[in-house]
Amino acid sequence: MIRSKINELLSLESSLDKALVKGWVRTRRDSKSFSFIELNDGSCLKNLQIIAADTIENYEQIKTLSTGSSISVIGRMLESPGKSQKWELHATSIDIIGLATEIYPLQKKRHTDEFLRTMAHLRPRTNKYGATFRIRSELSFAIHQFFREKGFRYVHTPIITGSDCEGAGELFHVTAFDLGDIPKNAGSIDFSMDFFGKEANLTVSGQLSAEMFALALGDVYTFGPTFRAENSNTRRHAAEFWMVEPEMAFCDLDENMNLAEDFIKSLTSHILNQCSEDMELFAQFVDKGLMSRLENTLSGEFIRISYEDAVAIINQSGHEFEYELSFGKALQAEHERFLTEKHFDKPVIVYNYPKEISPFYMRLNDNDRTVAGMDVLLPTIGEIIGGSQREERMDILISRMEELGLNKQDYWWYIDSRRFGSVPHSGFGLGFERMMMFLTGISNIRDVIPFPRTPKSIDF
RNA sequence: UCCCCAGUAGCUCAGUCGGUAGAGCAGAUGGCUGUUAACCAUCGAGUCCGCGGUUCGAGUCCGUGCUGGGGAGCCA
8 A cells, every 4th residue: 555645634624535645743642531642743733633542453552642753644534623734644554664762852842942953853853843854955956946947957067176276265175194193294294195196175155166067068057965164153154065156158247246136036936826725834934034135136136236335335434333444345244134134124235246255256347446246135144145147258358366365276277268169158156055045034044954063063 | 363242950941240050941750632833730850051269258350162043255
């Protein structure tokens, strides 16, 4: 007999003579001649109510079932006389698969996120985390669907990269050395003896690789894990996180911003449409302002302002800020929050940043002061996307690298792409977990990733 | 890395002026009941985060370390 998923059974149109379900007991209540079992199999937020009559042969055993135990049930799906559910399963037989003892730590009450973080292996069995990770799965699918419908190709860029190429933050080193006996040459580490024959690290971005494929396949994207060894202790940083990075040939900054806005809106409406039951949980119990914020994101256009206009708005606002702002200084979190949450109360795209605070690959504007970079800022989240039109002119690219003191030899293949048939191209990176936080209202990044990696924390 | 806050029963917390530990939930047992965070009664449950100090006496005060949370920086 084929196992039915609970979400299928709960959407039945008429009763069913025989059904088989398997799942985990959420709670059980005894009545005079039968027992109510709330069963969840992860297919949806809702539980299936099971009626286990005392005529079932192993009824004495069934009465010992505690929260967390796994069972297999065969029975009839009938309309429920109770108020809280349409259907219930009247069991004809119940097999106990695995008992959970009374020390099972998840009680049928609300737990704090901090407590559940200490049992990341069990927390997906709770309502909130089950909903979170169903949405995470659906969001991943929505990303692939969005790009596929637009003719993008999915590129798998390397996880292990050679040397400190991107220069974005602290790197995790990758080595096959015996750490107790590292080969040295004149006092410094001899990487020629290591697995790759040179220094290797975990990737901090797939961008440079993706650019090579955009210049071959046209429109591409990457979607994979990214690693930063920064000692960041905040609710929106993790050492291992997922990033989505589209890269488009023959694309300028305006078209890049168009795609970024379209992308965020599409993902938002996809999740609202496809995960309405799970989203209802977040709207009710996690963040009362969630739905109005998401609707605000979908209605109308994002605000687009240049960096210089943003600086002017902030300085003329009359608001007190901890950090002073002038041309050439980076926007602080307080400035970003002011723009998205107070001044505009909308998602904001800030573009054309000063070249002094921008990486080498962003395209230099004609004024020679700014580059064609852009950040998408969301209320409550801050920066969710960073992107740019890339510098496609080889001579300017090289002089920018020299200005910033980068070693051209390390980037020979990147420069080479500008030597042969170079074209204007653009792309951006979106923090996947931050998008999850935006969509669910969950305020800590550790709670939207299955097994979070943060400084001093890798227990699972 | 810096600043602030917290750490007491399995969980969430209370604990007064420094005088030796308490509630709800969970668990166990019994009762009741088409219940639905079920209900009622009874019972058990503690390295008060660790170390050091002050004191006749420390959960409480001081120092220090660890862990967790919030904010900042960096960023996605």
